[in-house]
Amino acid sequence: MEPESLAKSPRGEPALNCSTALRFPSSGMSEIFLYQVDSADLLITVDAAWLEFAQKNLARDLVRENILGKPIWSFFSGYQVEEVYGSLFRRVRLKQQPIVLPFRCDSPTERRLMELNLSPLVEGGIHLESTMVQVERRKAVPLFDYAVRRSKEFVIVCSWCKKIRVADEWLEVEVAVERLGLFHVPTFPQLSHGICPPCKAEALGR
Numbered sequence: 104m105e106p107e108s109l110a111k112s113p114r115g116e117p118a119l120n121c122s123t124a125l126r127f128p129s130s131g132m133s134e135i136f137l138y139q140v141d142s143a144d145l146l147i148t149v150d151a152a153w154l155e156f157a158q159k160n161l162a163r164d165l166v167r168e169n170i171l172g173k174p175i176w177s178f179f180s181g182y183q184v185e186e187v188y189g190s191l192f193r194r195v196r197l198k199q200q201p202i203v204l205p206f207r208c209d210s211p212t213e214r215r216l217m218e219l220n221l222s223p224l225v226e227g228g229i230h231l232e233s234t235m236v237q238v239e240r241r242k243a244v245p246l247f248d249y250a251v252r253r254s255k256e257f258v259i260v261c262s263w264c265k266k267i268r269v270a271d272e273w274l275e276v277e278v279a280v281e282r283l284g285l286f287h288v289p290t291f292p293q294l295s296h297g298i299c300p301p302c303k304a305e306a307l308g309r
């Protein structure tokens with residue numbers, strides 16, 4: 104299955120803070136995800152990981168020159184993405200102080216605790232950078248493995264903490280797959296990205 108169909112499922116949105124939605128780098132690889140926008144949310148810098156994210160989500164032949172100067176929202180759209188990142192951008196510009204938000208960028212065999220750092224640049228610009236904080240090995244979770252076969256069903260994964268929605272609960276993936284009986288099955292549901300209430304509250308600063 105092509106990664107894009109997971110990253111952009113009918114009900115989901117790609118995760119801006121983490122390219123796990125698209126690929127799982129080899130174990131132990133530290134993933135930096137960096138970009139900058141100006142006061143009008145136009146992209147002024149993107150790193151290689153970001154460029155790859157855009158290429159996989161939009162067009163494989165996208166080059167850096169065609170990305171710089173474009174509004175960030177033309178690459179990442181969706182109600183939740185705009186609400187959360189719009190709120191973060193407003194806070195950084197208003198307070199002129201950095202914001203640091205924890206998030207997870209898991210692979211099937213690793214819990215990756217990361218941080219998203221947003222810091223103000225001159226004249227209303229914003230620098231965004233993801234850094235690795237901690238990596239914990241775990242028993243492989245096939246639900247997060249793109250090599251597995253997928254059914255037409257979906258489960259919703261929080262873009263920030265990687266918890267899975269089961270009924271009205273948001274559960275750590277290990278708990279969720281046990282609850283859903285998703286360890287040894289022929290096909291796995293697709294991943295649709297959303298945001299759980301605690302992550303949303305934290306991201307919106309409420």
Ligand SMILES: [Zn+2]
Binds near residue numbers: 265299300303
């Ligand atoms: Zn969450």
